[in-house]
Amino acid sequence: MTAESGTARRPMLAALPRFSQQINRVLTWVVVGLFVVWVVGNFINAPKQFVSVFLLGVTLGSIYALVALGYTLVYGIIELINFAHGDVFMWGSMIAVTVSAHWLGLDGSQGWYVTAPLIFVTLLACIAFCGTLNVAIERLAYRPLRNAPKLAPLITAIGMSFILQNAGALVYGFIEQPVPDIFPTKPLFRIGGIAYTQKSLLIVLITIPVLLALVYLVRSTRQGKAMRAVAQDMDASRMMGIDVDRTIAFTFALGGALAGAAGLLFVMYQTSTRYDLGFQLGLFAFTAAVLGGIGNLTGAAFGALLIGLIQAFNEGLSWHTPGSSWTQSVIFSILILVLVFRPQGLLGEAVSDRA
Amino acid sequence: MSGRTGALGDAWARLPKRVRALALPVTVLLLVVLYPNYYQDVFNALGGGVTGQLAPTVPTMVVMCVYVIMALGLNVVVGYAGLLDLGYVAFYAAGAYIAGWFATLQFAPHKVHFLSVGVLPVLPGLHVNVWLLLIVGAVFATILGIIIGLPTLRLRGDYLAIVTLGFGEIIPQAVNNGDDWFGHNVTNGPNGLTPIDSLGFGVTIHKTFSFLPSSYRLEINSADYYYWTGVALVLFTLFCCIRLRDSRLGRAWVAIREDEIAAAAMGVPLMRTKTWAYAIGAFFGGAAGCFYAIFKSSTFPQDFSLNISIAVLCMVILGGMGNVWGVCLGGAVLAYLNYQGLEAVGNNLNHYAGTNLNIPQYTFGIFGIIIVAMMLIRPQGLIPTARRKIELEAGVEGGSLYDAAA
Numbered sequence: 001m002t003a004e005s006g007t008a009r010r011p012m013l014a015a016l017p018r019f020s021q022q023i024n025r026v027l028t029w030v031v032v033g034l035f036v037v038w039v040v041g042n043f044i045n046a047p048k049q050f051v052s053v054f055l056l057g058v059t060l061g062s063i064y065a066l067v068a069l070g071y072t073l074v075y076g077i078i079e080l081i082n083f084a085h086g087d088v089f090m091w092g093s094m095i096a097v098t099v100s101a102h103w104l105g106l107d108g109s110q111g112w113y114v115t116a117p118l119i120f121v122t123l124l125a126c127i128a129f130c131g132t133l134n135v136a137i138e139r140l141a142y143r144p145l146r147n148a149p150k151l152a153p154l155i156t157a158i159g160m161s162f163i164l165q166n167a168g169a170l171v172y173g174f175i176e177q178p179v180p181d182i183f184p185t186k187p188l189f190r191i192g193g194i195a196y197t198q199k200s201l202l203i204v205l206i207t208i209p210v211l212l213a214l215v216y217l218v219r220s221t222r223q224g225k226a227m228r229a230v231a232q233d234m235d236a237s238r239m240m241g242i243d244v245d246r247t248i249a250f251t252f253a254l255g256g257a258l259a260g261a262a263g264l265l266f267v268m269y270q271t272s273t274r275y276d277l278g279f280q281l282g283l284f285a286f287t288a289a290v291l292g293g294i295g296n297l298t299g300a301a302f303g304a305l306l307i308g309l310i311q312a313f314n315e316g317l318s319w320h321t322p323g324s325s326w327t328q329s330v331i332f333s334i335l336i337l338v339l340v341f342r343p344q345g346l347l348g349e350a351v352s353d354r355a
Numbered sequence: 356m357s358g359r360t361g362a363l364g365d366a367w368a369r370l371p372k373r374v375r376a377l378a379l380p381v382t383v384l385l386l387v388v389l390y391p392n393y394y395q396d397v398f399n400a401l402g403g404g405v406t407g408q409l410a411p412t413v414p415t416m417v418v419m420c421v422y423v424i425m426a427l428g429l430n431v432v433v434g435y436a437g438l439l440d441l442g443y444v445a446f447y448a449a450g451a452y453i454a455g456w457f458a459t460l461q462f463a464p465h466k467v468h469f470l471s472v473g474v475l476p477v478l479p480g481l482h483v484n485v486w487l488l489l490i491v492g493a494v495f496a497t498i499l500g501i502i503i504g505l506p507t508l509r510l511r512g513d514y515l516a517i518v519t520l521g522f523g524e525i526i527p528q529a530v531n532n533g534d535d536w537f538g539h540n541v542t543n544g545p546n547g548l549t550p551i552d553s554l555g556f557g558v559t560i561h562k563t564f565s566f567l568p569s570s571y572r573l574e575i576n577s578a579d580y581y582y583w584t585g586v587a588l589v590l591f592t593l594f595c596c597i598r599l600r601d602s603r604l605g606r607a608w609v610a611i612r613e614d615e616i617a618a619a620a621m622g623v624p625l626m627r628t629k630t631w632a633y634a635i636g637a638f639f640g641g642a643a644g645c646f647y648a649i650f651k652s653s654t655f656p657q658d659f660s661l662n663i664s665i666a667v668l669c670m671v672i673l674g675g676m677g678n679v680w681g682v683c684l685g686g687a688v689l690a691y692l693n694y695q696g697l698e699a700v701g702n703n704l705n706h707y708a709g710t711n712l713n714i715p716q717y718t719f720g721i722f723g724i725i726i727v728a729m730m731l732i733r734p735q736g737l738i739p740t741a742r743r744k745i746e747l748e749a750g751v752e753g754g755s756l757y758d759a760a761a
Binding site for chain 2: 079080081141144145148150151152153154155156158159160161162163165166167169170174279283286290325326328329332333335336339340343
């Protein structure tokens with residue numbers, strides 16, 4: 001963007017007013033204001049329904065948060081939009097079905113003392129599988145291209161995404177993979193006629209410590225320090241004796257592990273999964289990461305919460321909502337607006353080079 | 356053409372340079388143009404029956420033409436200017452829906468006929484001459500490209516890719532929900548728009564060009580006419596692409612692709628140059644979409660999935676970004692595989708090896724493998740441009756780059 005101010009003559013086709021900082025700020029506030037009006041309007045319109053949909057959105061948002069963190073971690077360190085991440089998540093959900101329902105035979109009829117440890121085993125399996133898968137993808141497809149032009153790994157990531165998706169279809173078929181309700185589904189309370197179930201709460205309760213642990217890992221451990229160093233300057237950190245390849249592989253493992261955990265939670269929540277669910281959910285999560293400011297962990301979690309809420313509001317409320325057939329458009333419009341007007345995201349700092 | 360020996364080689368070498376340079380293109384062009392006349396021979400030569408399915412039928416060839424045009428258009432954006440566009444299908448949709456709106460019964464209570472060919476005069480709805488619509492569709496897509504491009508082209512690299520991907524997802528959904536845009540049925544939603552007027556071959560041709568042999572006047576041979584129209588459009592696109600590549604604008608695109616800041620410092624207007632790339636890419640995307648919709652006589656929102664964008668990108672990558680001949684080859688090969696080849700291969704396998712595979716289901720997995728393999732093994736594509744080859748071999752820290760071809 002800095003380069004552009006150097007052009008002397010305003011070209012004909014670029015007659016559109018260039019969005020200056022002030023206009024940008026005003027537009028941002030207008031959009032945020034409209035959003036607040038929309039939310040408040042919906043609240044006044046149907047308060048009880050609003051609260052239940054809000055809680056639903058929080059649950060959805062916490063699943064998105066786990067996926068979004070994977071995007072943000074990888075983007076933060078090698079500036080690659082890992083399109084395959086959503087499909088790693090899909091594989092996580094598939095593995096969760098296989099391990100919990102097919103191998104361990106969980107079907108929700110067992111008592112909690114049986115279910116809880118076995119779900120924990122499933123979680124470990126998902127984490128291990130997706131972490132390994134993500135590292136393998138990095139090793140095979142991205143590492144050889146680390147010094148290639150920037151578009152090359154991006155295009156490869158799209159290819160990887162299609163490969164993973166079709167591999168999923170090959171193994172699990174083109175149909176929905178159902179899974180019995182393993183998580184406790186007893187309603188905690190009812191509001192506006194909709195029950196808030198134990199599993200919704202459970203998902204939020206699992207997500208929060210994971211996020212805190214991740215923040216601790218990146219901010220306060222030696223490995224986290226190495227990650228931040230590599231993100232800042234790969235060559236300099238190599239000179240300082242950091243094993244760059246290992247650090248990047250670790251980041252991918254971490255992202256994959258989060259996607260695996262998200263896959264388990266998603267499949268427990270939704271009680272079904274499909275081979276092609278990863279790409280779109282991945283894009284939603286990526287939108288969340290961008291909304292919060294890509295590369296920023298807190299931002300990704302915050303953005304995911306917002307996206308989860310927006311999706312839930314859009315699909316569950318009635319006052320001036322486009323409805324579920326427009327969810328995708330709404331979320332991608334947000335993505336486009338954020339990228340065009342505020343590429344650093346809501347919480348990110350201004351980085352002119354990234355956009 | 357080097358390395359020929361013997362008397363034939365000497366005779367060849369004595370031919371004027373101009374003749375030698377034209378020999379290969381003219382031969383290829385003749386082979387391509389005459390394809391419908393010898394398709395049956397190819398079919399028979401392959402043994403007919405199941406193996407004969409491997410020979411591309413004329414309708415498949417039309418589809419191949421459509422995809423070659425799209426790949427050439429995307430090549431302007433991705434290959435020349437280095438802007439990754441993952442929402443190219445949006446322009447294809449724009450062209451297709453122009454054909455759908457102005458040449459169907461969609462707006463039935465109204466009745467407007469404008470130079471329409473081969474349409475019963477009593478039919479309601481808008482019926483504009485479909486040949487004119489090819490241009491209108493292309494121009495509409497161009498305008499859409501400029502509208503999408505102006506705010507987004509300020510973004511660089513991967514962010515641009517994501518924004519275009521967003522548009523590529525929004526537009527199909529908007530079209531899919533278009534049976535109720537504020538209470539108006541604009542796009543007829545998932546049911547699509549059909550039937551679209553034909554190019555007017557058959558009856559109209561019979562009346563206008565009575566000197567043609569009788570077999571050329573039958574509606575039944577209309578696929579042949581579509582094919583020749585497609586080839587003509589491909590030739591037009593090729594001509595434009597080559598002329599653009601060698602123009603001042605083309606060099607500006609390459610400069611931006613290589614180093615945006617350096618290009619700006621040298622006085623290349625970034626926004627205008629990028630927007631031109633986008634607009635021209637959109638133009639061909641729109642034309643291809645319009646032509647394809649007319650050929651299929653229908654258009655549906657399902658035709659505009661992200662997969663199509665990726666498939667077209669895959670064609671550009673496979674052929675060699677920036678090289679028009681490579682892109683033609685990539686487009687033709689992958690479109691063939693997508694529409695007929697993989698199915699034919701699958702049928703052959705199932706027939707002879709006794710397997711029970713449904714290969715077309717995994718088309719996009721195969722495309723994914725092609726993308727990844729090409730990026731890792733041969734990133735310059737099947738037929739690379741001289742410049743791209745040097746770039747990739749020199750790597751990032753390589754010295755100054757010279758265009759060996761220029």
